[in-house]
Amino acid sequence: MPDRASPAELPARRITPAVLLWLLAVFGFATMIAPADIGMVVHHLRVPDPDDAMRLVEVRDLLNGQGWFDLVQYRFGPPAGIVSHWSRLVDAPLAGLILLLTPLTGQGMAVGLAAAFGPIALFGLYAVVLMRGTGATFGHRAGLIALVVATQTVGVTVQFSAGRVDHHGLQLTIILAMALALMRGGGRAGLVAGMLAAASMAVGLEGLPYVAVGALFLCGDWCLRGRAALAALVGFGLGLGLTAPILFGVQTDPARWGITACDALSPPWLMLAAGGLALTLACAGLDRVLAHPAARFAGVAGLGLVVVAGFAALFPVCLAGPFTGMTAVVRDHWLLKVNEMTSAATFIARGQWEGLVFYPVLILATLAATCLARRGREWAVAAMLLWPGLVMGLMEVRGLYVASGLVPLVAGGFIDRALGSPGFRWKKLSAVTAAGLVSTVWIAPAVLGETLLPWTRTAKDPEGARVCLTDTALRDLAILPRGTVLAPVFMGPSILLNTAHSIVAAPYHRAVPQIAASLEGLGGTEADLRRATASQGATYLVTCPTRPADDLQAETAFATRLTRGETSAAWLRPEPSQGPLKIWRVTP
Structure with a gap:
């Protein structure tokens, strides 16, 4: 028999970098959502x-x-x-x-x-787009790194958590795919990018700034490089201009095709898409005539001004944004207190340390892509798309949602590049930046701040609201005969989901009179509350003791005192409730 090699003579078996990255990605995915x-x-x-x-x-x-x-x-x-x-x-x-x-x-x-x-299945789609796109752009190892970082990017994972069925996860996946198509360049990629831009607008207008920046990038690229960049520009215009009306028709009632809606895909935005298509076709026709970059810049600027001026003339109402017609009470006591509308400055002022897991990674990713923008088209596209997300995110936290989906893309390319950088100083700076691009790294200082400086937190505990939104909390309300419920604005969707009742108000800007009725009724005097229940035909009054309404008068709101048992009203009959809610039937 041949001699067996001793253990010391056996070749060392080690985990390859690719296998290690796959293991980290699987571990990150497995621990992303708690069972x-x-x-x-x-x-x-x-x-x-x-x-x-x-x-x-x-x-x-x-x-x-x-x-x-x-x-x-x-x-x-x-x-x-x-x-x-x-x-x-x-x-x-x-x-x-x-x-x-x-x-x-x-x-x-x-x-x-x-x-x-x-949402977990949708994360799988996002992960495939991210890994394949980053791999094709920066290399296979970068794609795996991006996948690992995605499972550690809180701004991404919260949009794919269990129950997160709203549109933000789909929106950031579409914008990521659009970014990757813009990075690739060429007519076919431009067409795909335009179609994805149209899909983004159909899903929700949060992606509109990214679509606009992507179009500006392609226009600027054509102005600088001429015919070499023309195919991507024309492809984008065709994809956007032809796909947007199709998706509009698929999801919009024909009876509403002529109605202006500034908060959804509708005639104003279709006009911009058609204007963009006309602009790109004009650029194609003028390409031979406008031989110098300065002439092309002038041509694009002139055509763009015509499109924007037409939009402003035909749809001036949309220049003010989607949140129009709000009263001071609704704006100050609802809109500006919605967490999605909170600015970075407010996060800091309220001592909301959790902001550290969202903002630093986006800032670093934006700066890293900007510094490398001269090194390649991919970095320039990433920088162009990240800047509007960062600016919007600093003003409103919801601006972070889409931009956070681009962070793993930048992190994958940057970390892969840093691993191969030769200089010591560059490596040291790269290591710090690379670590900073992983948002879970920022959990430690966030927890430290919460622990050592608890007095800095002035924001309301979200648990105070959550306790009133569960199926258990709403059980006593659900068994009552069907009626219309006047309740705090934030409770509206949960009441619809867990009971057969109707509601007066919910946190949506198209329902300003209803939101005003809830705020004024629950935050005012007994007369205000009675007027609100009567005007809205409310059958029941429901309050959440752990999250009382804002007081709109100098004295404590009547509904709050009613909830505490400090007062009563003959026209409100208490209903039995074993849970956290207080329920009254409105009587004549």
Whole structure:
């Protein structure tokens, strides 16, 4: 028999870098969502945000027979209801998954399973787009690094958590794919980028700034390089200009095709898409004539001014943004207090240390891409798209949502580059920057700040609101005969999801009178409360003791004193409630 080699003579077996990265990615994905969170969504529809609850309500109504084009939520602000500005293109995959599961589990369980695992499946799509796109742009190792970083980027993972069925995860996936297409360049990639830009606008207008910046990048590229960049510009214009009206027609009631909606894909934005298409075709026609970059810049600027001026002349109402017609009470006591509308300065002022896991990584990614913009088209595109996200994110935290999806892309390319950098100083700086691009690294200082400086936190504890939104908390309300509920604005979607009741108010800007009624009724005098219940036809009054309404008068609001048991009213009859909520029936 041949002699066996001794252990010392055997070749050393080691894990290759690729295998290690795959292991880290799998570990990151496995620990991204707690099993307990999945269970709470499946069995109790405990979703992360009121928007997720409202999305499930909308999908469930669709499955129960409401028309595809009928976007009225009839139990919100009855009897007329409120027309939603949300996209059926987001509802469709969720509805399809529920239909697939219903024969096996029943609709109730199917809704829970779809809500829990739908976002996880969408993360799989995001991960494939990210890894393949980053790999094609920066190399295979960079793609794996980007995948690992994605599982550690809190701004990404929160959008794919169990129950996060709103459109933000889909939106950031579309913008990431658009960015990768812009990086590749060429006519075909430009066409794909334009089609993705149209899809982004159909899903929600949060992606509009990224679409605009992408178009400006292609225009600037043509101005500088001429014919070599023309195909990508024309492809983008064709993709956007032709796809946007198709998607608009697919999801919009023909009776509303002529109605201006500044908060959704509608005639104003279709006009901009058509103007962009006309501009790109004009550039193609002028390419031979405008031989010098300065002439091309002048031509694009002139054509762009015509498009913008036409938009301003035809749709001036949309120049003020989507949040128009709000009263001071609604703006100050609802809109500016919505977490999505919170600025970075407010985060700091309130001592909300959790902001550290969102802002530093986006700042570093933006600066890194900007510093490397001269090294290649890919870095220039990343920088151009990250800057609007950073600026918007500093003004409103929701601006971080889409931009956070680009952080792993930049991190993958940067870290891969840093690993091969030769200079010691460069390596030292690169190592610090690379670590800073991983948002879970910032959890430690965030926790340290919360622990050592608790007095800095003045923001309300979100748990005070969450305790009133569970199916258990709403159980006593759910068993009462159907009626219309006047409750705090933030409770509206959960009441719709967990009960058969209608609601007066929910946190959506198209329902300004209803939001005003809730704020003024719950935050004012007894006369204010009675006027609000009467004007809105409320059957029940519900309050959340752990999250009282803002006082709108010098004295404590009547509804708050009523909740504490400090006063009573003959026209309000208490209903039994074992949970945290206080419930009254409104009597004549």
